Amino acid sequence: MTPFKLTDELVAEIEQLIENQKDTTLESLLEEVHYADVAEIINELNEDDATYLIKLLDSDKTSDVLIELDEDLREAILGNLSTKEIAEELEELDTDDAADIIAELPEEIVQEVISEIEDKEHAKDIVDLLRYDEDSAGGLMAKELVKVRDTWNVLACVKEMREQAENVTRVHSIYVVDKDDILMGRLSLKDLLTAATTARIKDVYIPKVDSVHVNEDPEEVAKIMSKYDLEAIPVIDGIGRLVGRITIDDIVDVIREEAEKDYQLAAGISQDVEADDSIWDLTRARLPWLILGLFGGVAAAVIMGNFEEMFRQYTVLFLFTPLIAAMAGNVGVQSSAIIVQGLANDDIKGSIGNRLVKEMLLALLNGLILSAILLLFTWFWKGDFLTALAISTSLIAVIVVAGFIGTFIPLFLDKRGIDPAIATGPFITTSNDIFGILIYFMIAKLILGI
Amino acid sequence: MTPFKLTDELVAEIEQLIENQKDTTLESLLEEVHYADVAEIINELNEDDATYLIKLLDSDKTSDVLIELDEDLREAILGNLSTKEIAEELEELDTDDAADIIAELPEEIVQEVISEIEDKEHAKDIVDLLRYDEDSAGGLMAKELVKVRDTWNVLACVKEMREQAENVTRVHSIYVVDKDDILMGRLSLKDLLTAATTARIKDVYIPKVDSVHVNEDPEEVAKIMSKYDLEAIPVIDGIGRLVGRITIDDIVDVIREEAEKDYQLAAGISQDVEADDSIWDLTRARLPWLILGLFGGVAAAVIMGNFEEMFRQYTVLFLFTPLIAAMAGNVGVQSSAIIVQGLANDDIKGSIGNRLVKEMLLALLNGLILSAILLLFTWFWKGDFLTALAISTSLIAVIVVAGFIGTFIPLFLDKRGIDPAIATGPFITTSNDIFGILIYFMIAKLILGI
Secondary structure, three states: OOOOOOOHHHHHHHHHHHHOOOHHHHHHHHHOOOHHHHHHHHHOOOHHHHHHHHHHOOHHHHHHHHHHOOHHHHHHHHHHOOHHHHHHHHHHOOHHHHHHHHHHOOHHHHHHHHHHOOOHHHHHHHHHHHOOOOOOHHHHOEOOOEEEEOOOEHHHHHHHHHHHHOOOOOOOEEEEEOOOOEEEEEEEHHHHHHOOOOOEHHHHOEOOOOOEEOOOOHHHHHHHHHHOOOOEEEEEOOOOEEEEEEEHHHHHHHHHHHHHHHHHHHOOOOOOOOOOOOHHHHHHHHHHHHHHHHHHHHHHHHHHHOOHHHHHHOHHHHHOHHHHHHHHHHHHHHHHHHHHHHHHOOOOOOOHHHHHHHHHHHHHHHHHHHHHHHHHHHHHHHOOHHHHHHHHHHHHHHHHHHHHHHHHHHHHHHHOOOOHHHHOOHHHHHHHHHHHHHHHHHHHHHHHOO | OOOOOOOHHHHHHHHHHHHOOOHHHHHHHHHOOOHHHHHHHHHOOOHHHHHHHHHHOOHHHHHHHHHHOOHHHHHHHHHHOOHHHHHHHHHHOOHHHHHHHHHHOOHHHHHHHHHHOOOHHHHHHHHHHHOOOOOOHHHHOEOOOEEEEOOOEHHHHHHHHHHHHOOOOOOOEEEEEOOOOEEEEEEEHHHHHHOOOOOEHHHHOEOOOOOEEOOOOHHHHHHHHHHOOOOEEEEEOOOOEEEEEEEHHHHHHHHHHHHHHHHHHHOOOOOOOOOOOOHHHHHHHHHHHHHHHHHHHHHHHHHHHOOHHHHHHOHHHHHOHHHHHHHHHHHHHHHHHHHHHHHHOOOOOOOHHHHHHHHHHHHHHHHHHHHHHHHHHHHHHHOOHHHHHHHHHHHHHHHHHHHHHHHHHHHHHHHOOOOHHHHOOHHHHHHHHHHHHHHHHHHHHHHHOO
16 A cells, blocks of 8 residues: 655645636545545645535545544534535434534534434434533444344344444444343354354353443543453443444544643643644643743742852852752652553552652662762862762752652542643642752751851 | 452452462352453462463463563563463464564574464464564564455355454454455455345455555554554555454554653653562663753753852842753753654644744743743842843743754654654753753843843
8 A cells, every 4th residue: 555645746736726626637636535635635725725625525525534624624614514514414424423523513503403414313313422521431432333132033133234234334243232222242243154044142142241331431441442452342321221332443542632631741731732733822732831830940049049148158059959950850750750651551559658668769779879970070070078968968868859749749639530640741840840959958058067 | 341440359369269279269260350350460469379370270361361461470471381381372362462472482492382383374374473573564463364365256255254254353354365365455344244145256345455564664554544544454565465464452552652652751761661660670761861861960060160250240140040941941841742742643744944933933922921920020029120131031042942952853853763752851851951051141141241
């Protein structure tokens, strides 16, 4: 397969074709292009050109394209379509994607769009899905699935499945339900292929099936599916009725988004932004953390102001404040990152106390090695052993405390039900800067006997 | 589904049962437990108890358990098994997992283990897979797949598939090949269910199929599969022959590992470590970055040493060095994180020049806002407008330069084919600390006319 490559030339060519309204050329040019690639092209166009293309191409392709587009552009395009045109797109989509799009529409047209959907069963399923919180298994699931009754035989089952399968893009498992729609088990396609046609479903199905509750957290669903290597999982309601299913491709998106969010939080970026967002969006995501850092810096300055007398005597101590602050920040970020990742992977076992002791031993080991290097350097550079000792001893204390803070804060937040990822990055760096500098001066003061 | 919960009590109970050699109790206790959960239990046991359980339980379960275990423990357990016992485990595994385990075995027993595998076809497939680099599509793929000839009819195809499917855990697609095993297209199970039994494969198959080359980078495979929402992708060799397939569950692991690696690099952790690793492993992963930070701090101290005279006059300048260094670090990490993430998602379009201009405009905007706050604070605190102006003006310059470095370095590394993720975290923080302090002092000197 030669992978599709988006080029400026291709985008320019398409813009040219749109301007000249070369509809048939455009259609044949894009016919063989995968919808995900068409979406990449359209993302590069302005609103009018994008709308033009969406209106031009077949709705079985454009519906998939719409799902892949950047959110802002999709909203703009939908704003240019009539309710009937939107309904046509939704008609082609799986219920979960259709529900996601409806959730983005202005409230006043939602009712109209839904009433324009011709397949009433499809419309009903979409409306069902709108009830669920976006951030739950219900918000992630689709209504498309293949289910059979436990009392049927394999032949009847295959016949029924053929009909149901028409509406299901990918058949993973066949779910077995009783007369009240209660999920009883599953049947793999493979089993169906290898079973005798006269066998009864209740004799060949697997009564054990993993499922998640409709209110389950998407991250938890992702953990279950990747731990048990599932490619689809049925979703049940409070009394065990089968209400939908979640497929692994949606879970891949959940995992990616979660990883990106944690990464951005660790880097001090508070909203989901991309490199191509506007300067204004990027500023809003970044400025709050920088202001936090600024306040931290001001606090450090005020603390240092209280030690001005000491510094007039021992100017050399001043020279090492950036080093102390940087080391406190680095150790804190390392410790918190390990904890945040461990919590995300459910790897953190045992008590908080043990964890803290281990982290402090680790910090002590690192601190001793680093301090030895610093002691030798400072001693040779400034020729004063006592000052060198004061600085290096402080460094050990600062590193141990930074490790403690970096370990304790995410564990504490997690216990309180707060996402520990917010405790990484600027938050830890800033608090450790302040603590680090304070500890540094106090210990230096003690050792130098000022 | 009540999710499995690993408790200390359960582990203690199992240790007790092992000690008393209550084999039947152990077997019945663990019979209904999913292999991923059994692995979690065994991860908590010592080497002897773990080996005991692996030898006790059925190899169709323990083989899957082995794959899920922590690498150190797995190696220890395999060291306690005979080559025959290892071969029995491999017999039960898919070829990709079996090849992964063989790659971990001591070289001197590999040949013996392979010769003990009874299913010679399976052994041959495993040996085939050992040829590929672990970090390539070939190293990720399995040999288990269902393929049919283009000349068959649907009935013959279903018959053949039933046989092949016995060995394939999950059938995603049926691949269509010609007489030389060249991949021609695919057939979905759904199509097969809905097609007439007399239809010929060549008339019903889909001639378009995405595939990857056996040497493709796993991250690239992950991008392709998640972009095109694929659940399995066939792998072809240099002349287009079908040699294996990669399934989405392996890709989920690739995505997770990649995200964890980037996250750890951003936090200054250089190897793949977990919270539960030994203090020694954790130190080795963390110390190098801390030493880098230490050298950065020493460099900053030396630079500041050259400005000692200025500081005797304007001590207040000294108080703000931690603030300046922290802001330089924070801005640099933010900028580099956005770029690293954009590069990972192929979102970075346009020239480096444009990107740098945008980032510097962004930094200028942030810098102006932050400096205004700092100016007011310092002016009121110290009552000296000129000093306040010097500090705030420097802050703008420092932020702009930090944004520039944070943007430029990852883009530069990426152009050179080096993973830009190493440029985040301590690397950016440390270099920005040094540049930041240098710029701060030079500008302050200029404005204050010292």
